[in-house]
Structures are given as structure tokens and as C-alpha cells.
Amino acid sequence: MTGFFLSQIQGLDPLTSDEVLVAQNVFFALIALVMILAALKMVTTENIVHAALYLVIVLAGAAGMFILLGAEFVAVTQILVYIGAIIVLFLFGIMLTKGSFGTEEGELRERNRMAVLVAVLIVAVTSGSFIDSFRDAELNRQAPSTTADIGDSIFGQFIIPFEAISVLLLAALIGSVVIARRDQ
Amino acid sequence: MSTNLLIVAFERPAIDWHAVAPEIVLLSVGVLITLLDILFLEKARPYMAALSGLGILATAIPLLTLGIDGTERVLFDGAYVVDNFSLVLKAIFLLAGYVVILLSTNYIVDGDYWESEYYGLLLASLMGMIMMASSRDLISVFVALELLSIPAYLMVAWRKRDPKSNEAGLKYYLMGVFASAVMLYGMSLLFGVSGTTVLSEIADSIDAGNGSSSVMTLGIVFVVAGFAFKVSAVPFHTWAPDVYEGAPTPVTAFLSVASKAAGFVALLALIFVGFYELSNIWEPLIWILAALSMTVGNLVALRQTNIVRLMAYSGVAQTGFMIAPLAVAGHSLSTGNQALSAIVTYLAIYAAMNLGAFAVIITLARRTGSAEIDSFSGAFHFAPGLTVAMTIFLFSLAGIPPLGGWFAKFEVFRVLATSGETWGYLLAVVAAINSVIALFYYATIARKMWADDPSEKDLNNIEVTPSLVSALAICVLVTLLFGIFPQLVARFTEVSLLAFGV
Amino acid sequence: MLLNQFLILSAVLFSIGVYGVLTRRNGVMVLMSIELILNSVNINLVAFAAFREAIPGEVFALFVIAVAAAEVGVGLAMVLLLYRNRRNIDLAGIDSMKG
Numbered sequence: 017m018t019g020f021f022l023s024q025i026q027g028l029d030p031l032t033s034d035e036v037l038v039a040q041n042v043f044f045a046l047i048a049l050v051m052i053l054a055a056l057k058m059v060t061t062e063n064i065v066h067a068a069l070y071l072v073i074v075l076a077g078a079a080g081m082f083i084l085l086g087a088e089f090v091a092v093t094q095i096l097v098y099i100g101a102i103i104v105l106f107l108f109g110i111m112l113t114k115g116s117f118g119t120e121e122g123e124l125r126e127r128n129r130m131a132v133l134v135a136v137l138i139v140a141v142t143s144g145s146f147i148d149s150f151r152d153a154e155l156n157r158q159a160p161s162t163t164a165d166i167g168d169s170i171f172g173q174f175i176i177p178f179e180a181i182s183v184l185l186l187a188a189l190i191g192s193v194v195i196a197r198r199d200q
Numbered sequence: 201m202s203t204n205l206l207i208v209a210f211e212r213p214a215i216d217w218h219a220v221a222p223e224i225v226l227l228s229v230g231v232l233i234t235l236l237d238i239l240f241l242e243k244a245r246p247y248m249a250a251l252s253g254l255g256i257l258a259t260a261i262p263l264l265t266l267g268i269d270g271t272e273r274v275l276f277d278g279a280y281v282v283d284n285f286s287l288v289l290k291a292i293f294l295l296a297g298y299v300v301i302l303l304s305t306n307y308i309v310d311g312d313y314w315e316s317e318y319y320g321l322l323l324a325s326l327m328g329m330i331m332m333a334s335s336r337d338l339i340s341v342f343v344a345l346e347l348l349s350i351p352a353y354l355m356v357a358w359r360k361r362d363p364k365s366n367e368a369g370l371k372y373y374l375m376g377v378f379a380s381a382v383m384l385y386g387m388s389l390l391f392g393v394s395g396t397t398v399l400s401e402i403a404d405s406i407d408a409g410n411g412s413s414s415v416m417t418l419g420i421v422f423v424v425a426g427f428a429f430k431v432s433a434v435p436f437h438t439w440a441p442d443v444y445e446g447a448p449t450p451v452t453a454f455l456s457v458a459s460k461a462a463g464f465v466a467l468l469a470l471i472f473v474g475f476y477e478l479s480n481i482w483e484p485l486i487w488i489l490a491a492l493s494m495t496v497g498n499l500v501a502l503r504q505t506n507i508v509r510l511m512a513y514s515g516v517a518q519t520g521f522m523i524a525p526l527a528v529a530g531h532s533l534s535t536g537n538q539a540l541s542a543i544v545t546y547l548a549i550y551a552a553m554n555l556g557a558f559a560v561i562i563t564l565a566r567r568t569g570s571a572e573i574d575s576f577s578g579a580f581h582f583a584p585g586l587t588v589a590m591t592i593f594l595f596s597l598a599g600i601p602p603l604g605g606w607f608a609k610f611e612v613f614r615v616l617a618t619s620g621e622t623w624g625y626l627l628a629v630v631a632a633i634n635s636v637i638a639l640f641y642y643a644t645i646a647r648k649m650w651a652d653d654p655s656e657k658d659l660n661n662i663e664v665t666p667s668l669v670s671a672l673a674i675c676v677l678v679t680l681l682f683g684i685f686p687q688l689v690a691r692f693t694e695v696s697l698l699a700f701g702v
Numbered sequence: 703m704l705l706n707q708f709l710i711l712s713a714v715l716f717s718i719g720v721y722g723v724l725t726r727r728n729g730v731m732v733l734m735s736i737e738l739i740l741n742s743v744n745i746n747l748v749a750f751a752a753f754r755e756a757i758p759g760e761v762f763a764l765f766v767i768a769v770a771a772a773e774v775g776v777g778l779a780m781v782l783l784l785y786r787n788r789r790n791i792d793l794a795g796i797d798s799m800k801g
Contacts, residue, residue, distance in 0.1 A: 037703070040703055041703060044703060044707060048707070048711045051711070051715065052711070052714055052715070052718070055714075055715055055718040055719075055738055056718060058718075058722070058734065058735075058738070059718055059719075059721055059722035059725070059726065059731075059735055059738075064728065064730060064731060067731060067734055068734065071734050071737060071738070074715070074738060074741060075737075075741065078741045078744060078745055081708065081711070081745055081748070081749075082744075082745075082748050082763075084703070085708065085748050085749055085751075085752045086752055087748045087751065087752070087760050087763070089760070089764075090744070090748055090760050090763050090764060090767075093764055093767055094744070094767065097767050097768070097771055098737075098741075098767060098770070101771060102737070102770065102771055102774050105774050105775060105778055106730065106733075106734065106774065106778070108778070109730055109778035109781055109782065110730060112782055112785070113730070113781060113782060113785040127724065127725060128725055130724070131720075131721045131724035131725045132721065134717075134720060134721070134724060135717040135718065135720055135721040135724075136717070138713070138716065138717040138720060139713055139714055139717045141418070142418060142709075142713040142716070142717075143709075143710045143713050143714075144414075145413075145414035145415050145417070145418050146415060146706050146709040146710060146713065147706060147710075148414050149393070149413045149414055149415045150415075150705050150706050150709065151706075152704055152706070153704065153705045153706070153753065154703070154704060154705070155703050155704070155705055155749075155752050155753055156752070156753070156755060158752075158755065161751075161757060161760060165757050166757060166760055166761060166764070167210075168210060168211075169757045169758060169761050170761055170764070171210065171213070172210075172211065172213045172276075173213065173276045173277065173279060173758075174276075174279075174339055174340075174758075174761055174765075175213055175215070175276075176220070176223075176275075176276070176279075176280055176331070176340060177339050177340045177342075177343035177344075177765060179227075180327070180328070180331055180340075180343045180344065180347050181343055181347075181765065181768050181769065183227065183230070183324055183327060183347060184324070184328075184343070184346055184347045184350060184769065184772055185768070185771075185772050186234075186324075187320065187321055187324035187325075187347075187350065187351045187354075188350050188351075188354075188772040188773075188775055188776050189775070190234070190317055190320060190321070191317065191321050191350075191351060191354035191355075191776065191779070192354070192775050192776050192778075192779035193779075194314045194317045194354070194358075195354055195357055195358075195360065195369075195776075195779040195780060195782075195783050196778075196779035196782045196783060198786070199360060199361070338762065339758065339761065339762050339765055342762075342765065342766075342769075343765060343769070346769045346772070346773075350772060350773065350776055353776055353780070354776060354779075354780075357780055357783060360783060361787070363787050363788060366780070366783050366784045366787055366788075367784070369780050369783075370729060370780045370781065370784055373776065373777055373780055374729065374732055374733070374736075374777075377733070377736050377773050377777065378723055378732075378736055378739075381719075381736050381739040381740055381743065382739070384739075384740065384743045384766060385716055385739065385742065385743050385746070387743075387762075388743045388746035388747045388750065388762075389746070391747065391750055391756075391758070391759055391762065392709075392746060392749075392750035392753070392754070395750070395754035395756050396756065396758065397758045397759075397762060
């Protein structure tokens with residue numbers, strides 16, 4: 017998308033010009049940096065409301081990544097559903113359980129050190145195997161995938177999981193209402 | 201970019217309606233229950249249990265016609281398959297679901313819980329399981345797993361005023377969601393290496409040489425870990441005892457049998473259809489899970505005083521037995537097929553005996569008001585029939601002939617011993633030692649029920665409701681039948697997922 | 703753009719999410735950390751979909767988003783229930799069952 021704007025302004029072909037590629041990489045670096053910082057702040061902040069807002073930044077960053085990858089429909093869904101609905105749910109949850117508003121105590125140092133170790137290990141192992149397997153594999157520069165293709169796929173090959181999701185959402189809705197409502 | 205008008209002709213997917221008929225019938229019953237609840241509110245409540253039971257029986261009809269028809273139906277390029285394996289598993293799920301509804305009938309009414317919603321969720325979860333049995337595609341497996349899990353999270357917390365139930369619900373939910381997130385990460389890696397979500401195509405891509413990628417290894421590890429949680433294998437079992445204790449007991453029975461079986465089905469489909477060729481990766485993982493589950497489950501079960509917690513740990517140990525044949529399944533195609541049959545046999549028999557044990561526990565606990573093993577002392581004096589039934593189930597769980605559990609364990613040992621792998625023999629030895637440990641605590645419960653003096657003052661016989669009687673009858677029948685005529689079950693569970701090269 | 707830059711970003715987010723799940727004691731915070739993991743999954747899926755030019759990857763990501771919505775709804779209902787009965791959702795206090 018960023019490449020697309022650039023090509024509109026300067027008359028470049030988004031699929032071949034180097035300027036577009038540079039712009040894409042710059043945007044990637046910027047968004048990735050912001051995402052990682054926000055994610056780190058999110059898991060370490062004492063304040064739950066702040067954490068929810070940091071999560072918004074990560075989610076918006078992910079939407080940016082999807083656009084860079086040419087998955088525009090997923091990006092739009094990410095913004096509508098994740099940022100629009102899920103975050104609002106989180107904020108409601110935080111507001112309704114105001115007892116735990118603000119700080120949370122009881123974080124154990126020992127546990128913390130273990131968790132850092134686990135996290136670093138995961139990054140090392142997964143990144144290592146990614147570098148080992150994909151080395152410098154380039155992403156093909158292609159036009160963004162069309163929503164029609166996605167629709168065809170969902171209503172063709174994946175029609176059964178799609179219908180199952182509708183049952184899932186209904187069940188989750190009914191069950192949540194029962195669980196959350198106040199009994200007389 | 202010029203605005204080009206996209207005219208895409210959407211091709212309606214070819215759907216074999218007969219193949220998905222069980223799902224559609226079950227869905228219709230679920231929708232009917234929800235609608236009746238909305239229309240008639242309280243008036244419809246008393247009929248909900250019967251209606252959902254009938255719904256499950258109705259679902260069995262298309263299952264039967266599919267079984268008689270016998271052709272393997274492949275939908276959506278192999279993403280959804282109706283074959284013998286899936287039909288047998290669907291039948292197990294339906295039977296387990298039916299028994300759980302029988303168990304729930306009075307429990308839910310007594311507690312003044314939300315009946316219609318409860319049965320709606322139970323059917324939704326059951327539908328996830330039915331779907332799981334046919335899923336041969338990462339997306340279907342994932343959605344089926346969530347469809348069966350999310351209603352289960354809610355049902356665990358169903359006793360809203362009981363803090364233990366609330367805690368169990370939240371604990372199960374958080375750990376379950378975390379496990380499925382880790383599993384998803386693994387699935388994303390599997391998709392990345394092979395470029396497809398259909399399991400049989402992943403197998404093709406492994407054949408084509410993608411299997412050596414270390415990303416594939418990581419993907420398999422994450423996916424197996426995710427499902428190890430679902431089947432409560434050590435070290436991913438920590439949720440089981442607390443959740444089993446806190447949940448309403450019929451839900452516990454449901455989790456310990458149906459939910460566990462669903463995890464197994466997915467694991468079997470992934471391993472046998474997806475990455476069977478990579479046995480050098482998954483065999484050691486399974487071996488460790490099996491050995492740990494048997495040993496830890498049994499040793500911790502020894503010192504439990506609460507029968508539900510004991511059943512949780514014994515369930516962990518049984519998981520170890522069920523998963524054990526997989527540890528040698530990659531040896532050869534014939535060993536693989538034997539292992540698959542052994543696991544399906546075990547799942548069927550385990551469902552009957554475990555549900556039966558829970559039926560007795562529910563009935564006795566209603567009287568004694570406690571799930572402590574000591575409160576069941578001398579149960580023979582006030583509930584002779586139940587004591588006999590419980591003894592049958594406990595000895596079957598321990599694997600004593602001629603009960604069903606014996607045949608199940610025998611099959612497991614046969615696969616381990618005939619595989620011709622040192623690791624197989626070693627696991628067989630671990631399993632043998634564990635069978636002895638398990639016999640000890642199962643027999644202790646039976647001894648207490650028969651020989652000890654009752655702690656109860658009231659020695660009138662327990663009144664057992666008709667629905668519990670039918671549930672017990674079904675379970676006893678299946679347990680005995682499979683123990684005395686093992687050829688019977690063997691014929692049904694002679695299933696195969698290894699289509700290639702045979 | 704390289705495939706690996708997306709994959710490594712997702713690996714970092716995944717591990718931060720796991721760190722959050724392991725260290726936070728507040729139910730809502732754990733849930734948010736799990737959302738972080740789900741997002742790393744989605745980045746993986748979409749990046750692989752672009753790399754393999756396979757639409758199912760994007761479809762998978764959409765399914766993950768839909769299921770995440772259902773999960774969060776259920777989770778907050780439970781947190782609410784627990785809060786009402788106990789007045790806090792600190793997981794460290796959740797240990798009335800032992801054995």
C-alpha cells in the first residue's frame with residue numbers, strides 16, 4: 017500500500033521499482049520497532065489500561081504489516097475486529113472489574129528470570145531455524161490479493177469451518193451471557 | 201491503477217450432503233433448542249434434556265446409513281473426509297455425549313442451573329468433536345478444536361455461585377487458550393513450510409523434501425505440545441485435577457472422555473495423515489509424553505483422597521497408555537495401522553468405563569454430599585448395585601480380564617511388543633510397572649466400598665434415577681461386551697488412515 | 703523484502719507474549735499476552751501466504767481473528783464472574799484447590 021502511494025506520486029511501477037522497495041523496507045523497520053517496543057511495554061507495565069493501549073499499537077502495527085504483505089482484507093479485518101471490537105471488550109472488562117484497576121503486585125523475581133530465559137530461548141531457536149531454512153528468500157513482489165479470491169476460498173474450500181465458526185460465535189455469545197449476568 | 205471491474209464467477213462448491221448429514225442434524229437440534237428456549241422460556245426447560253438426547257439419537261441415523269454405505273467420501277480436496285476412522289470416532293463421541301446428557305439430567309435440575317443453555321453448549325461442543333473426526337486440514341482442525349473447547353470452558357464455570365467452579369473455569373480457559381495459541385504458532389509454521397493447509401498435501405510436500413527443514417520440526421513440536429494439553433499428558437496436565445474437581449461432575453465426565461478423545465483424534469489425523477514420514481521427530485516426543493504421563497499420573501494418584509482428583513490423575517495415566525502405541529507407530533506401515541486400531545479401541549473402551557465410573561461417583565456423591573473417598577466407605581451396605589458397577593469399572597480401568605479395559609491394555613502391549621524396537625520394549629516395561637501401581641489404588645477404592653463400615657447413618661438404599669440407571673446400563677454393557685467378545689470391537693476399530701503405499 | 707524479516711518479528715512478538723503469560727498474575731493481562739501470540743501467528747500466516755502465494759494463509763488468519771474475538775468475549779465473562787464472587791482477579795489468589 018505504501019508502495020502504491022509512492023508509485024502514484026512519482027509514477028513508479030509498484031512491482032518493479034527500487035524506490036518502492038526501499039520505502040517498504042523503511043516502513044517495515046519503523047513499524048516493527050514500534051511494535052516490539054509497545055509489546056515490551058505492554059507485558060511490563062503496571063497499569064492495565066496502559067497495557068490495553070500498548071496492545072492497540074501492536075495490533076495497528078500488525079495491520080500495517082499485513083498491508084505491506086499485500087493482504088489488505090486481513091488488514092481491514094484486523095482493524096475492525098481487533099482494534100474496534102476486541103480492545104473495546106478489554107477496556108470494558110477492565111472498567112467492570114475496577115478492583116484490579118491500577119497496579120498489580122506479587123510479581124516474583126525468580127519467576128521473572130525464568131520467563132526471560134524461556135523467552136530468549138524461544139526467539140533464539142525459532143529465529144535460528146527461520147534463518148537456517150529460509151535464508152534470504154525474497155517475497156515475490158505481486159499485486160495485493162483480491163478480496164474476491166479470499167471470498168471464493170472461504171465459501172468454497174473452507175465452507176465447513178466457516179459455518180462452524182458461526183456456531184462457535186453463537187455458543188460463545190449465549191454462554192458468556194449466562195456466565196456474566198447477575199443471578200437474582 | 202485503473203478501476204477494473206472484477207467479475208469473478210463464484211463456483212458453488214460440490215458438497216456431498218450425505219457425508220455432512222450428521223453435522224447438519226446435530227446443528228438443527230442445537231438451533232431448535234435455542235429457539236424453543238427463546239419462545240417458551242421456562243415452560244420448555246423440563247423437556248430440554250430429553251430433546252437433546254433424542255437429537256443425538258437422530259444424529260446417529262445418518263451415521264448409520266453412512267456406515268452401511270461404506271464408501272470413503274472425500275470433500276474439498278481432502279480437507280474433510282468421511283471414512284471408517286471418522287465414523288467410528290463420531291459414534292464414540294455421540295455415545296459419550298448421550299451418556300453425559302443422561303448424567304446431567306438431574307444434576308443440572310437440582311442445582312437450578314441454566315438448563316437450556318447448558319444443553320445447547322453441550323451440543324455445540326459435541327458438534328466440534330463430530331467435525332474434528334472428519335477434519336483433515338489445519339483450518340478445520342483448529343476451528344473444530346475451538347468449537348469443542350469454548351463451550352467446555354463455559355460449562356466448567358457453570359456452577360456460578362461456587363468459587364471453585366469459577367476458578368476451574370478461568371484456569372481451564374486461560375491454559376486452554378494459551379495452549380491453542382502455541383498450537384496455532386506451530387500450525388502457521390507447518391503451513392509455511394508446505395504452503396498448504398490440507399494434511400495430505402503437507403504429507404506430499406514432506407515427500408518432496410520439505411521435511412528436513414528445521415522449521416517443520418519446530419512446527420511439529422509446537423502442535424504436539426498443544427494437543428498434549430488437550431489430552432492432559434504430562435507435563436501439560438496441571439490443569440486437569442483442579443478443573444475436574446471444580447467443574448460440575450457431569451462436565452468433568454464429558455471432559456475426561458469426549459474432550460480427551462477429540463484431542464486424540466486430531467493428534468492421530470495430524471500424525472498419520474500429515475507428517476507420518478517424519479517419525480524420527482514425533483516418536484521421541486510421544487515416547488516421553490507416554491512414559492511421563494503413566495508414571496507421574498499413577499504416582500500422584502496414589503496419594504489422592506478426593507475421588508474426582510484421583511480420577512483426574514488416573515485419567516492422566518490412562519492417557520499415557522493410550523498414547524504409547526504412537527511412540528512406535530512410525531516403525532512400519534503395518535505397525536502404524538496396528539497402533540491406530542489399538543488407540544481407537546482404547547478410546548472406545550475407556551469412554552465406557554470412565555463414564556460409568558463417573559456415573560457411580562455422581563450418584564454416590566449426591567447421597568454422601570462429598571467426593572472424598574472415605575465417604576464412599578461401606579457403600580455396599582446402602583448401594584449394593586452401584587458398588588458392583590463401580591467395581592466392574594475400576595477393575596476394567598485397572599485392566600483385569602475379562603473386562604473391556606483388559607483388552608484395551610492388551611492391544612497396547614501387543615503393539616509395543618511386536619514393533620521390534622528397543623524403545624517399544626522399554627515403554628512396554630514402563631507400562632507393565634504402571635499397571636501394577638494403578639491396580640493398587642483402584643483396588644483400594646473397591647475394598648473400601650465393599651469391606652469398610654459405612655460412615656453414613658442412613659442405611660436405606662440409594663434411590664437411583666432412571667436416567668442414571670440407563671447411563672450405568674450402557675456403560676456396564678459396553679465394558680463387559682468388549683471384554684468378553686473382543687473380536688467385536690476389533691472389527692469396528694479396524695480402521696486405517698495410512699492410505700499411501702498399502 | 704525478505705520473508706525472514708517478518709518471521710523474526712513474529713518470533714519476537716511470540717516470545718514477548720509467552721513472557722507475559724508466564725509472568726503476569728492478572729487474568730486480563732494474561733489474556734492480552736495471549737492476544738500478542740495470536741498476532742504473531744497471524745503475521746506468520748500472512749507472510750507465508752505472500753511467500754507461497756497461497757490464499758489459505760490469509761483465510762487462516764481471518765479465522766484466527768474471528769476465534770480470538772469469541773475467546774476474548776468468553777474470557778471477560780469469566781473474569782467478570784470471578785470478580786463478582788471474589789472482588790479481584792489476581793491469579794495468585796486462585797489456589798483453593800490443592801493436591
